[in-house]
Amino acid sequence: MLVGGAAAVLLVVGVLLSAGVGQLPIPASEVVGSVLRSIGIANPWTPGDPLVEQTLWQIRFPRVVMSLLVGALLAVAGAVMQSIFGNPLAEPGVVGVSSGAAVGAAASITLGLAAFGGWTTAVFAFLGGLAATGIVYATARAQGRTESVTLILTGIAVNAFAGAALAVFMFVGDTASREQIVFWQLGSMNGSRWDEVGVVAVVGVLSAAGALALARRYDLLALGERTAAHLGVRVERLRIVSIVLVASMTGVAVAFVGIIAFVGLVVPHLARMLLGPANRPLLVASLLGGAVLLVYADLLARTLVPAADLPIGILTSLIGGPFFYWLIRRSRRRGGGWA
């Protein structure tokens, strides 16, 4: 409860800050005023300057909402992966799901595919992510558990292959698609549009609701899959559904903002430390925490270097990399090995 309240406060402050800070500074009161007016509540804080309104609604808000959604999705995707792999080191970026999705997205751009209209890139990112998750899952698991070493090695292989595939698409693609691909590898919220936000929101709400509905079953999966089955879980079906959920959450995030690593690792881990391992509170906390983390990360990315938009993926990796290292050290010390 306390944690939830703190997260909510952080979230609101982050949104106000992120919407207000930038080349054109906008006071928090005007941000609130503009939002209130948009939902039909007349108020004294409404900004008078049409430029402020335009900046808020065409540039800042879509970007802020995109950060919230992508952060929430990646964190939930990470928590779900950790449950089905039975390993706290599983994460879409680490094991190559994100790169798989980026390859799918790159393929659709370079080859000029448009089979699904505005959803095309997202659909291909989903398919790429699905293939990567499937490969990692099939390779890295034995008897319902995943040894860290196997998981990480599989991730290295998938990431290496995906990196090469991306390079091929860059090589054969034109300048515009090359720029797109570089953008994915770094990850950025820059230039988020409402129609993109819409796609992420639809997929995100459905997938997150799906993951939450499965929370109790994920708890049982911690007992090992045979025991989970003895308690009535259809393990095979749960796995398949979960892989699809992870691929769609990661795919839709990657399709529009690129690879943002470690969110799915850091957020569920902190949530577990604060709330314990039970999946229902864990998933809710991950959703909130991921949103909070990326709103602040994006704010930093926009403001850290004056007059430059630092790719947010660089920032999360700068923080997430050392965190990951610490996690590995800790799990080694605890487990006395690579269990």
Place this chain on the structure above:
Amino acid sequence: MSAAAIRLDAIGLRLGGADILRDISLDIGFGRVVALVGPNGAGKSSLMGIMAGDVRPASGDVLLDGRPIGTLRPSELARMRSVLLQENRVAFAFTAHEVVVMGRAPWQGAGDGRDDVAIVEAMAAADVAHLAERTYASLSGGEKARVSLARVLAQETPVVLLDEPTAALDLRHQEDVLRIARGLAAGGRAVVVVLHDLSLAAAYADEVAMVAAGTLAAFGAPADVITAERVESVYATPVRILSDPDTGRPIVLPRRSA
């Protein structure tokens, strides 16, 4: 009392081209404790996997309370039989109490209000109430085994399958587990327990099923199954059978040179 709790009819199992089990038939009644014994690799765990519905036999029929096990949905099965595996690991830092609560999952939505009572009773019976708030991973091997047993007890199923529940336990807790099994049987449940200690099996089981090289070497009352000739031929080691002065049950003593 109509149907047997578990009926195996001419069970055969092949894995990787090898016969693991051949032509095993036996009935296990409600209210009985049946010990499954036999040398390493004889097929005890495979047989238990078949009774649990994890493994589908290549031939033969398995009936659980009169119903073919293959026709039961996972959720129905979870309300009929509980299983304690040899090895129990728990990913993430769940507490002992949380693990036992998971045993109630099959009854979610049953609305019988049994959950709290079942959990408290199970933890008391397995002597783990004092471990409730410890994380499972921090427990000793024997404590883990007892917490897992409490999880199985909390599931409150008419059929209880225990695969080597005593392996990690000290003398007192070994006896406790078998007494719990007797208690379950007294309440009308069927308990199947895989044991290595033949004397322990003889002391607590109503029937002993001895598995040897994938076949059922003998099935019946402990004194009929656990004879020196049979144990020597199945285990290929000389033994002497004594009689417990208190209970008259057989005690198996390997013959050792002085």
